Amino acid sequence: MRYLLSAFLVFSFFIGSCAQQQKSTKKTVEKEQAQTIKTGADRIDQYLPLLKNKNIAIVANQTSVLKVLQRAEVAPNIMGAEIVQHHLVDYLHNYDRINVQKVFAPEHGFRGKADAGEAIADGKDVKTGIPIISLYGKNKKPSPEQLKGIDVVVFDIQDVGARFYTYISTLHYVMEACAELGIQVILLDRPNPNGHYIDGPVLEPEHKSFVGMHPVPVVYGMTIGEYGQMINGEKWLANGIQCDLTVILLENYTHQSTYSLPIKPSPNLPNDISINLYPSLCFFEGTNVSAGRGTNKQFQIYGSPFLEKSDFSFTPQPNEGAKHPKHKEKICFGEDLSASESLVSLNLSWLVKAYQQSPKKDFFNTFFTKLAGTKKLRQQIEEGLSEKEIKASWQLGLENFKKVREQYLIYP
Template sequence: MIFKRLAPVLASFALLISVTGFGAIPRAKVVLGDEVFLRSTWHDLNGRCVGVVTNQTGVTSQLVNIVDAIRENPHICIKAIYSPEHGLRGDQLAGHFVSSYRDPRTGLPVYSLYGPQRMPTAAMLRGVDVLLFDIQDVGDRAYTYISTMAEVMKAAARYHKSIWVLDRPNPIGGEIVEGPALDPHFRSFIGLYPIAMRHGMTIGELAEMFNNAFGIHAHLRVVKMIGWHRSMLWNQTGLRWVESSPNIPTWQTTLVYPCTGLIDNGGINNGVGTAKPFFYAGYLGMPAYSYASELNAAHLPGVYFRPAAWSPFFGFWRGRELSGVELYVTHPHHFRSVETAVELLVAGHRLMPRLRINARGMDNDWGTDAVRLGLERGESAAQIINGWQPALARFMQLRAKYLLYPN
């Protein structure tokens, strides 16, 4: 009876939505590479079958998953899905191996590229002619999605497949480049090639660099975006952010990740395990007001430090109250995230000399031992930062050859 009385109201509301577009996702300012592919580039497949390297971030501006969108086109043959760290749905914690399985929704095999096997094998590529890579990166060398892309490119070269990278924005922009270039002695899956920590490139630009400068030599095609330029931050694209991993829930987190993601092995907690991962910096008993005062006195561009306390709800410090600072990025276009990480480390160790460094972990995170050694020698932040400038200048020269978008 109640439903019968409400039925005309519900029908009118449904009509209102259909007429006004209420509830629809507004059109973005940027046309993503996957949308260019779905609109037109797919014709160039000429009947060849694809395998898709993706996860939960591989969506169009309307938040349609790339695999679902491809399956809507009866002329595209799709054979397999490949998933990176955190899995196809992005629900696995950092560093956890992910198993392969068959996707119940599509019936397609999902091959994990974050487990014992990080490069697709011949068996995984059976029946696939073209690999499509559609994953949202965060603009930081240590984030493993670009390493997965490199391994997929190597497999494409080895097994004579084509690879098309469906380009996406760098959420923290394409203008600021900072941090040490990777020292090859510290090569790992969180840093395969000698690029800067904050590289200021899109995944498509990186793919071109990896392919040509670092000798992969795959049959590569970058499907470019339309409307993106280097000064754009994520919030200027009109796109919706999909959590890229459990500790990168918002696009704003990508601003601080290249900063506080570099301090935990230097002995300073970064808030992972709280509702604000990567927005904190501190330790058990850290004098919060002194830490904030010293950092704010440095007048670092684009950031303010608030004295803060927090208690992680998982991890080593679960249930313990830590103190230090909360980072407020006041001017994202000016915020120097990697340089700020050095300031946090230097000030933190000055205030609390008992902070313990995980030498191997810190060197792997930074891609060099120079930062750790400078910290242990008591060097200033400026001295440590100046030490990486020659290698950074060489990277900038190389980078200029592979930029696909204007300022």
């Protein structure tokens, strides 16, 4: 009898301990969730009711993930909680009364493995069997035929806050196509890892292209949801039409929030350092200097065979996201910036220094003006203006932009 009583007490203690652990685990998970940033995709209760019994298309890539708090077994007959990650397409495809008819993929493709500028073919998602339509290359804007029968388009792509990063151009064309057909767009907002500052020349209309469609500075300090509202409010869509746009908001986010991207947004932005340096180093894409494509430090280094020999060098080789890197298999001299302090403004000193060390007539190519959004930056560098002088010339445009931007801000 004493043995049975002891066994009963031990078992009761175990059950009580497991129950306490369940409560503790659930509280810990909920506390962590309350403190961390919640993306629009994570807030499923906000958009699932808008999608039920609807035929939907999803604009997505590898960053389109959501986290769901799910019950999990922590011991026999004892349930706790854990956070499980799903791809948005998979999650909605498996959800009852939501009909995902097709996926639209931006530059780099649905799984995000294609080179910058590489044509993306249409296809079918192996996992779900859903048709995938590319919105890069000749077909940048969904056609009426491609949107036939669609009630709602869900847009969920991670932006990095630089004007020449083409996901905001894809957003423009999706909103325009849907506005023309009376289709609602639900935009699941995501944090901007470069949302803590505003800098660069404002794009001039005559230099509009897919790497810069709107009169905004290089770094605009807005989430993609705020940016979508600005596209609508400023009537930048064709003929001034406006899209039926719903933004699913972030939680626990401000423009000064630090946010480490859980998934790289494109093949050549592998980490937080590259994302922070990208707005400054992308100007090199319009020159004969490599920004590290074809290495494992993309947008964390720069160099070329024409710069002065130094202790630091690298040799670009084909790799994922750079099948034909600039200066392939040639020794490039330059600088390693991977240990630099985080930037809170554009840095032009590297660009100016590289120009001064390079053969002048071969330094710039025609892409540079598209990236800069103006001819003035190239002219200023060629005329020998200092970084301080160049930046001073941007101030009036930046102040005017800030007044426009303020109207569309959602977060402090």
